[in-house]
Amino acid sequence: MDITMEQQVFFYLQLLLIFLISFVLLNILAKNNKAQKKDPPGPWRLPIVGNLFLLNPNKPLRSLISLSNKHGPLILLHFGSIPTLVVSSRDIAKEIFTKHDLTFSGRPFLTAAKKLLYNSSSISFAPYGDHWRQARKIAMLELLSSRRVRSFEVVRREEVEKLVATIRDLSIANLSELSLSFANNVVCRAALGDELGDEFGDGRYGGKGGVWLHQLLSETQSLFGGFCVADFFPGMEWIDRLRGFHGRMEKNFEEMNTFFDRVLYEHDLKMRLKEEDIRGEEEKDLVHVLLRLHKAAVLHGGFLSNIDHVKAILVEVFIAGTDTSSATITWTMTELIRNPRVLKKLQEELQQATNGNSHRLIQESELEKLEYLKQVIKESLRLKPPVPLLVPRETIQECEIQGYTIPAYTRVIFNAAAISTDPNIWEKPLEFWPERFEGRDVDFKGHDFDLFPFGFGRRKCPGINFAMVIVELALANLLHCFDWSIPNGMKAEDINMEEAIGVTIHKKEALCLVAKPKW
Numbered sequence: 001m002d003i004t005m006e007q008q009v010f011f012y013l014q015l016l017l018i019f020l021i022s023f024v025l026l027n028i029l030a031k032n033n034k035a036q037k038k039d040p041p042g043p044w045r046l047p048i049v050g051n052l053f054l055l056n057p058n059k060p061l062r063s064l065i066s067l068s069n070k071h072g073p074l075i076l077l078h079f080g081s082i083p084t085l086v087v088s089s090r091d092i093a094k095e096i097f098t099k100h101d102l103t104f105s106g107r108p109f110l111t112a113a114k115k116l117l118y119n120s121s122s123i124s125f126a127p128y129g130d131h132w133r134q135a136r137k138i139a140m141l142e143l144l145s146s147r148r149v150r151s152f153e154v155v156r157r158e159e160v161e162k163l164v165a166t167i168r169d170l171s172i173a174n175l176s177e178l179s180l181s182f183a184n185n186v187v188c189r190a191a192l193g194d195e196l197g198d199e200f201g202d203g204r205y206g207g208k209g210g211v212w213l214h215q216l217l218s219e220t221q222s223l224f225g226g227f228c229v230a231d232f233f234p235g236m237e238w239i240d241r242l243r244g245f246h247g248r249m250e251k252n253f254e255e256m257n258t259f260f261d262r263v264l265y266e267h268d269l270k271m272r273l274k275e276e277d278i279r280g281e282e283e284k285d286l287v288h289v290l291l292r293l294h295k296a297a298v299l300h301g302g303f304l305s306n307i308d309h310v311k312a313i314l315v316e317v318f319i320a321g322t323d324t325s326s327a328t329i330t331w332t333m334t335e336l337i338r339n340p341r342v343l344k345k346l347q348e349e350l351q352q353a354t355n356g357n358s359h360r361l362i363q364e365s366e367l368e369k370l371e372y373l374k375q376v377i378k379e380s381l382r383l384k385p386p387v388p389l390l391v392p393r394e395t396i397q398e399c400e401i402q403g404y405t406i407p408a409y410t411r412v413i414f415n416a417a418a419i420s421t422d423p424n425i426w427e428k429p430l431e432f433w434p435e436r437f438e439g440r441d442v443d444f445k446g447h448d449f450d451l452f453p454f455g456f457g458r459r460k461c462p463g464i465n466f467a468m469v470i471v472e473l474a475l476a477n478l479l480h481c482f483d484w485s486i487p488n489g490m491k492a493e494d495i496n497m498e499e500a501i502g503v504t505i506h507k508k509e510a511l512c513l514v515a516k517p518k519w
């Protein structure tokens with residue numbers, strides 16, 4: 001059949017019409033879509049630096065709290081070129097956990113983690129995915145399980161004995177330093193075993209080797225807490241090189257890497273001598289456990305066949321486990337000395353717990369019944385959470401929160417400290433008042449959104465049991481063995497409560513107190 005000229009024109013007109021209608025419809029849809037995509041509120045920002053100028057570098061936490069007070073509990077800031085969502089409300093944190101936990105389970109790829117944690121192959125800074133899942137499983141089942149934590153009871157007891165003996169010889173105790181070396185020694189002995197090895201000073205934690213390792217780890221902590229230009233201005237690594245930050249990271253990494261190579265080599269030698277260790281018997285430290293898993297992975301294939309991943313997990317245990325526990329001990333002692341009523345009540349509880357035989361140390365088996373001690377620590381974690389902004393997260397896909405669109409790869413900060421001192425949730429929020437938890441079932445292990453010092457969801461801290469027993473045992477014995485007072489006629493109000501900066505928040509000025517032995 002022939003098509004007439006008229007029919008042809010009509011056909012092309014129809015096509016044109018369809019094209020025009022589709023074009024208009026698509027445009028409307030695109031506009032609607034754009035109109036629907038709403039950014040969370042946030043302050044005005046400058047080109048290039050974004051909102052960085054709004055952060056007081058000495059008090060970033062306080063700056064974030066005041067920005068949230070001004071702009072709302074869900075704000076979008078730009079740190080350099082990095083969009084960063086700040087969550088400062090219990091209800092929004094709960095919405096995220098219950099509806100979008102997976103979306104918020106990423107971690108940003110930060111320079112220090114890339115360099116010091118073997119290309120972010122540990123747990124805390126590993127991007128969400130199979131590697132992280134496998135590493136976390138090992139942490140939960142093998143390294144930080146209740147059984148493993150119990151197996152280090154002797155280590156903790158011996159270190160507490162040493163701590164108490166050291167303080168008996170001091171006229172003034174620097175509790176910031178003492179609690180850090182106590183936590184360091186417990187973590188080192190749990191991770192590496194009882195001896196450091198002769199290449200590292202005299203091979204003992206209390207000696208030169210211990211001091212050297214302590215300094216090395218402090219530098220690692222400080223690099224993690226430091227400001228790295230490339231994390232806010234990708235492509236500008238050269239500035240970090242120029243200002244020496246890269247050099248510091250390289251040096252710290254080389255020293256740490258050599259140290260762990262040596263530790264692994266020595267453990268391997270011992271394991272070869274004692275074949276039974278490979279089957280998992282007599283595992284005395286975490287290096288043994290990791291080496292067993294590494295050997296099995298090399299033989300049969302699987303996770304941890306790469307020795308760098310073993311080293312990354314070991315560095316992680318140190319950086320995640322020592323500072324946080326010692327900061328909790330120091331802040332709790334600070335609050336107690338400022339609150340003599342609470343201090344006295346707690347000492348009475350400890351006295352009763354010893355069943356009349358008070359001239360001895362409190363044992364781990366007695367911690368369970370110390371209700372008031374638990375309330376005191378909970379209150380300290382509420383007022384001074386050691387990791388107040390948690391570890392930064394990153395969205396792995398786009399999602400909608402409170403009607404706002406949050407794109408994939410947005411960095412996310414949860415302001416746990418703002419929530420745990422929110423006057424809408426807590427009565428007298430800035431007062432140290434442990435009795436607030438009496439009969440109030442507030443869990444702090446990531447199930448309750450009023451208080452989550454250990455984070456929540458898939459990425460919450462797997463070291464809670466490991467940390468809590470260290471903190472409880474140290475505090476119970478510090479308070480049971482000594483009466484504490486403030487030196488040089490200072491008053492409680494004179495104690496400087498300023499916070500140092502870093503991922504873990506320490507007391508800026510060391511806590512120095514007079515310790516009078518009770519027995």
Ligand code: HEM
Pocket residue numbers: 123124125136139144316317320321322324325328385386387390391393453454455456457458459460461462463464466467
């Ligand atoms: C008082 C002591 C501690 C506090 C306050 C604390 C706090 C935290 C916080 C806030 C996070 C981030 C959670 C999140 O993103 O939701 C975290 C993660 C982590 N913590 Fe702890 N922590 C403590 C002790 C420990 C200890 C003793 C260890 C191990 C020895 C440990 C190992 C880890 C690891 C591996 C992660 C990363 C989890 C992941 O990304 O999957 N922490 N911790």
